[in-house]
Amino acid sequence: MGHTVKTRNVLNKPGHHHHIDPKAGNTRILWAVVINIMLTVVQIVGGILSGSLALIADAIHNLSDALSLGLAFFARKIAQRPADDAMTFGYGRAEIVAALINYTTLILLGLFLTYEAVLRLFAPTDVDGWSVVIIAAFALGVDTLTAFLTYALSKSSMNIRAAFLHNVADALGSVAVIVAGTVIILYDWRLIDPLITLLIAGYILWQSITEIGGSVRILMLGSPPDLDTQAVLTAMRSVSGVENVHHLHVWQMQEHQSALNAHIVIKEGRWNEADRVKEAVKIVLRARFGLSHITLELERHGFECEDVQVVGHTSATN
Structure with a gap:
């Protein structure tokens, strides 16, 4: 509600x-x-x-x-x-x-x-x-x-x-x-x-x-000035079924449109609920932060990217 x-x-x-x-x-x-x-x-x-x-x-x-x-x-x-x-x-x-x-x-x-x-x-x-x-x-x-x-x-x-x-x-x-x-x-x-x-x-x-x-x-693809990136990460991690988040990118597509993409690791034993978890994360991001364009890549526990950084992307092919 x-x-x-x-x-x-x-x-x-x-x-x-x-x-x-x-x-x-x-x-x-x-x-x-x-x-x-x-x-x-x-x-x-x-x-x-x-x-x-x-x-x-x-x-x-x-x-x-x-x-x-x-x-x-x-x-x-x-x-x-x-x-x-x-x-x-x-x-x-x-x-x-x-x-x-x-x-x-x-x-x-x-x-x-x-x-x-x-x-x-x-x-x-x-x-x-x-x-x-x-x-x-x-x-x-x-x-x-x-x-x-x-x-x-x-x-x-x-x-x-x-x-x-x-x-x-x-x-x-x-x-x-x-x-x-x-x-x-x-x-x-x-x-x-x-x-x-x-x-x-x-x-x-x-x-x-x-x-x-x-x-x-x-x-320069900067994040929206009124958006707290760490608060976004905290909100995403708090969704039931989410084990971790990495490769987070938040930027302004236009003056009034902000976008986000990220990799989400689904908790062990919850892979059959992956689509529901993804939709729950999107609901939180739209409701709390007004993000209009959200792209999430799902990763199964044990098969997540290695040597990753939480915000941004490394030069690796992950």
Whole structure:
């Protein structure tokens, strides 16, 4: 009975519910991408004309919003493609590869903005404060509209939720640029522009470096970050009929799908129950750890692999 309750909890995670029509969701994302790209162009042109590096920095950050939303849109499309002979696990990792490229580019841009801002600290340039404030205020309005378009979707999709939070952070960046422009208008303190640029660049670097690790972990076949491998082993060994477990592999097939394969040694005298024991292990793994793809190789007592390691696989042919 306990297994049944836990299984329901696993299946009722937010990511498994889709209350919004997929086509309507795609349309919202497309509109969000379009207006963010248009805003990026306006901010870059405005930043060049006004001489504001902070405005250009905010434009680049806003472009990352458009890229993340675009990535979310294409991921929804690619995820619908079935597995085939070339991609037997499906195409879900296309999103992970794109995210890695996106974050790497953002890190490079963040470093470039930091370099440019430091140069301006030693050689401040003239900045048209009014242009900065007007364009940044327009950007804040667009950020608010984008948040409105994606808020409902963010409740049912982790991918969209990340883009939504990214957009909210960009709105805060627009507020910072407005503050910089206001200071320039009131006090003609031009150092505020590179200082705000450093603030925005620092946020881009912090966010990108924090997020890129997850992409690398998945591509490196790392175990899910919230999964305790030793707890998995303990749970498998506690199933009646299991003598031991080895050659355990746990990895993320995609962002929301985790897989496991392992060798299970059936206790002496229980080989006739091997199929039941295997199914009992799968029930525990699905209910307690939410694993979606489980492959178990059964070994009879006395015929198990030799010289094995518990986690991972040796170079032997076992």
